[in-house]
Amino acid sequence: MTGPDEPRPTPTGAPPRMVVDARGSWCPGPLMELVRVIKEEPVGTEFELLSSDEGSRKDIPIWLNKAGHQLVELRPDSGFDRFIVRKTHE
Amino acid sequence: MSTPSTPSPDQMAIVLTESATDKLLPFATLVSGAIAMGFRVDVFASYWGLSAFRKGPSVPEVSPGHGELGARLEQALTAPKAPSWRAILEMAKSLGDLHIYACSQSMEILGFQKEELDPLVESVTGVATFIDTTRSAQITYFI
Numbered sequence: 321m322t323g324p325d326e327p328r329p330t331p332t333g334a335p336p337r338m339v340v341d342a343r344g345s346w347c348p349g350p351l352m353e354l355v356r357v358i359k360e361e362p363v364g365t366e367f368e369l370l371s372s373d374e375g376s377r378k379d380i381p382i383w384l385n386k387a388g389h390q391l392v393e394l395r396p397d398s399g400f401d402r403f404i405v406r407k408t409h410e
Numbered sequence: 411m412s413t414p415s416t417p418s419p420d421q422m423a424i425v426l427t428e429s430a431t432d433k434l435l436p437f438a439t440l441v442s443g444a445i446a447m448g449f450r451v452d453v454f455a456s457y458w459g460l461s462a463f464r465k466g467p468s469v470p471e472v473s474p475g476h477g478e479l480g481a482r483l484e485q486a487l488t489a490p491k492a493p494s495w496r497a498i499l500e501m502a503k504s505l506g507d508l509h510i511y512a513c514s515q516s517m518e519i520l521g522f523q524k525e526e527l528d529p530l531v532e533s534v535t536g537v538a539t540f541i542d543t544t545r546s547a548q549i550t551y552f553i
Contacts, residue, residue: 344489344490344491345491345493346491346492346493347439348439348442348443348446349491349493351443351446352442352446352498352501352502352505355446355505356501356504356505359505379443383446383447386447386448387448
């Protein structure tokens with residue numbers, strides 16, 4: 321029996337994904353946003369972080385490596401970068 | 411000889427003596443970056459660095475002598491997503507191990523009471539206590 325607040329698996333089985341739009345935020349704003357949401361959301365959640373801060377390109381992978389979460393993809397877009405990140409542990 | 415069962419966390423120590431926005435923003439940025447990287451951060455707020463923590467709105471103030479670049483910074487600070495240094499510190503505090511102390515000498519000379527200071531400041535401390543607390547810090551800054 322599942323409680324009313326229990327997240328349901330999506331029909332496709334894809335992990336839940338949360339978009340964090342930190343474009344326009346100065347260093348280390350995008351990183352701090354990511355640190356905050358990773359702390360709050362459950363293991364397995366994927367995050368799509370958008371950052372226009374050039375420092376993020378190295379900061380985000382370095383932090384993920386230190387914190388032990390997964391960088392699924394780093395995709396440059398026009399004027400910003402898109403980081404796909406998965407929370408792998410509490 | 412017994413050794414501690416758990417290693418001490420990485421630690422950053424900062425002495426903050428300035429109150430201009432162009433000092434407070436890099437200060438808050440360093441603090442939050444260190445917190446994100448898992449450091450404990452200890453801050454000794456002294457003189458104008460302490461005055462920056464008085465309660466009430468913090469009015470942006472750019473150091474003089476930077477000409478057109480100073481004006482550019484003032485302009486940038488009015489942007490919708492421009493960070494407030496206090497908001498950066500509050501976020502850092504909510505995410506990690508941040509301690510901010512008021513220098514007791516400055517409290518006395520400037521005539522401040524603890525109640526006049528932002529709650530981010532946890533206690534009034536003498537310099538020897540700060541040195542003792544940060545004796546093992548790997549990174550130290552004077553701002």
